[in-house]
Amino acid sequence: xxxxxxxxxGLVQPGGSLRLSCAASGFTFSRYSxxxxxxxxxxxxxxxxxxxxxxxxxxxxxxxxGRFTISRDNAKxxxxxxxxxxxxxxxxxxxxxxxAYCNDDGVCPLSSFDSWGQGxxxxxxx
Amino acid sequence: DIQMTQSPSSVSASIGDxxxxxxxxxxxxxxxxxxxxxxxxxAPELLIYAASILQGGxxxxxxxxxxxxxxxxxxxxxxxxxxxTYYCQQTxxxxxxxxxxxxxxxx
Numbered sequence: 001x002x003x004x005x006x007x008x009x010g011l012v013q014p015g016g017s018l019r020l021s022c023a024a025s026g027f028t029f030s031r032y033s034x035x036x037x038x039x040x041x042x043x044x045x046x047x048x049x050x051x052x053x054x055x056x057x058x059x060x061x062x063x064x065x066g067r068f069t070i071s072r073d074n075a076k077x078x079x080x081x082x083x084x085x086x087x088x089x090x091x092x093x094x095x096x097x098x099x100a101y102c103n104d105d106g107v108c109p110l111s112s113f114d115s116w117g118q119g120x121x122x123x124x125x126x
Numbered sequence: 127d128i129q130m131t132q133s134p135s136s137v138s139a140s141i142g143d144x145x146x147x148x149x150x151x152x153x154x155x156x157x158x159x160x161x162x163x164x165x166x167x168x169a170p171e172l173l174i175y176a177a178s179i180l181q182g183g184x185x186x187x188x189x190x191x192x193x194x195x196x197x198x199x200x201x202x203x204x205x206x207x208x209x210x211t212y213y214c215q216q217t218x219x220x221x222x223x224x225x226x227x228x229x230x231x232x233x
Binding site: 035037044045046047050059060061062095110111112113114116117118119 | 127158160162164168169170171172175176181213215217218219220221222223224225226227
């Protein structure tokens with residue numbers, strides 16, 4: 001069974017930093033692209049960042065580019081999101097999501113997200 | 127960025143009704159369109175990918191259609207457990223973008 005478990009959320013002051021983790025199990029993590037998606041309270045879904053299976057392709061939404069950094073450790077089946085210079089509007093539930101199965105060269109097709117974690121809540125407030 | 131616009135923003139329907147939700151992309155996205163269902167307090171769940179392919183294990187009352195800029199999610203016979211918010215998402219290019227959501231309520 002595919003499982004994605006986020007952790008690392010919490011309360012942080014504006015301007016602060018936080019590092020989210022996503023522990024994957026039940027599938028060959030190193031062969032899949034991954035993304036982070038967030039949802040502010042009572043609002044819709046916002047895609048934040050994407051990383052290919054071997055970290056050769058990385059993309060960000062404009063709202064977080066330059067402040068957030070996505071990374072992964074395939075040996076530890078883990079995905080990360082380093083969040084710096086946090087703002088009030090970054091308050092949200094943060095989800096990791098599984099994308100496409102990638103080829104042996106780490107090239108990943110475009111893809112929807114077929115598995116999601118339960119989310120971790122980040123609150124930015126003074 | 128590609129803008130995704132869903133309509134309606136909310137809909138109320140009765141058990142057994144046929145419900146249709148539309149999603150329009152600001153530019154052509156071929157068939158790179160997914161639909162998700164989200165229930166309160168839960169993570170989204172993939173319903174439809176590649177515009178019309180039903181995710182495995184899901185009931186056949188859900189179907190998707192469309193290509194280019196206009197897409198539709200149809201629930202053929204509404205069930206109580208279908209009460210949720212539905213989102214479309216384009217995966218044609220980055221940044222991936224979601225529609226604003228359609229809240230479906232049961233009368």
